[in-house]
Amino acid sequence: MQIQVNTDKNIVGDEAFMHHIENTLNHTLSRFSDHITRLEVHLSDENSASKSGGMDRRCLLEARVAGRDPASVTDQALTVEQAVHGAAHKMVSLLDSELGKMGHH
Template identity: 70%
Template sequence: MHIQVNTDKNIVGQEAMTQSVEEILGRVLERFSGQITRLEVHLSDENSASKSGIADKRCLLEARLAGRDPMAASDVGLTVEQAVTGAAKKMVSLLESELGKLGNY
């Protein structure tokens, strides 16, 4: 499973943050790693750097499965890690539903 992390101009794409995101996704989506060929992560700050607010970090996950249409899930949180974890849990539900119908996990 290849993980590609993209950030908007308001999120600093530091190596430590990218590594943290990859660890979270690897842990939460581990059992689907054989079906997911690529996982695209889009991180953004909904209120930008000039404003602060509750739950303004957004994570959009797009999972590409071999021979299937991409699936997407998103979540918002106070931190990037919270948003990534929430989106990953939503992705697990989507994958369980979709692949469960096929008996593929």
């Protein structure tokens, strides 16, 4: 499973941060790794760094599943890590449902 992480201009992510995001997603979605060819991660700060706010860190996950249309989920939270964690668990639920219908998980 290839993971591509994209950030907007308001999210500062060094190599260690990106590695942590990839590890979190690999761990949470590991049982689907035979089905997911690519996972695109889009991280953003909806209010930008100039404004303070609540649940403004957003994670959009788009999974490219072999032989199927892409599946996507989003989550918003106080931190990027929380948004990634929430989106990953939503993706597990979505893939359980979609692949379960096909008898593949």
